[in-house]
Amino acid sequence: MNRTEQKTVAKMIYIYCAAKHGSTKALCADCEELRKYALKRVASCKFGEDKPTCQKCPVHCYSPQMRDRIREVMRYAGPRMLYKSPVLAIKHLVKGLQKNR
Numbered sequence: 001m002n003r004t005e006q007k008t009v010a011k012m013i014y015i016y017c018a019a020k021h022g023s024t025k026a027l028c029a030d031c032e033e034l035r036k037y038a039l040k041r042v043a044s045c046k047f048g049e050d051k052p053t054c055q056k057c058p059v060h061c062y063s064p065q066m067r068d069r070i071r072e073v074m075r076y077a078g079p080r081m082l083y084k085s086p087v088l089a090i091k092h093l094v095k096g097l098q099k100n101r
């Protein structure tokens with residue numbers, strides 16, 4: 001995962017937390033946990049920046065519980081930040097999450 005993707009994930013969680021949990025500057029405890037988890041998982045992806053796509057990745061980056069939470073964040077925040085973030089980064093992330101639907 002590159003820096004752009006990491007920023008994208010963090011930003012989506014901020015948008016989500018601000019809207020759903022009323023957070024202003026810092027994330028609430030739950031969302032902070034989610035952010036750390038997500039960044040750690042994607043940062044440790046063994047394919048690094050050369051990976052084909054998460055869809056083909058044999059490694060399960062997210063536990064089912066965390067995947068559900070991330071998916072909810074993306075569903076909410078994704079459409080709200082498309083205009084200011086690289087579309088590719090989001091497409092890549094969403095693709096990876098759809099694999100075990």
Ligand SMILES: [Zn+2]
Nearest residue numbers: 017021028031
């Ligand atoms: Zn929150």
